Amino acid sequence: MGGADGSTVDAEGFPWNALVYDGRLVRYAPDGSVDRTIDMPVKKITSVMFGGPKLDTLYVTSMAKPPLP
DSSP states (O other), X not given: OOEEEEEEEOTTSOXXXXXXXXXXXXXXXXXXXXXXXXXXXXXOEEEEEEESTTSOEEEEEEOXXXXXX
């Protein structure tokens, strides 16, 4: 399992996390349970956010290399 990295909250109040090194986005219900997961085509996703005129476009960032220690 990847570690939670960048987070955001959608218009319904559900938090989202990018699971870095796992290549998945996770949406959590208000009670903390996993509501939805989205598998991404890359493993090193780092952040998730909503944008666009209606804030209905999901943007995801990723990294090319791990950060230096």
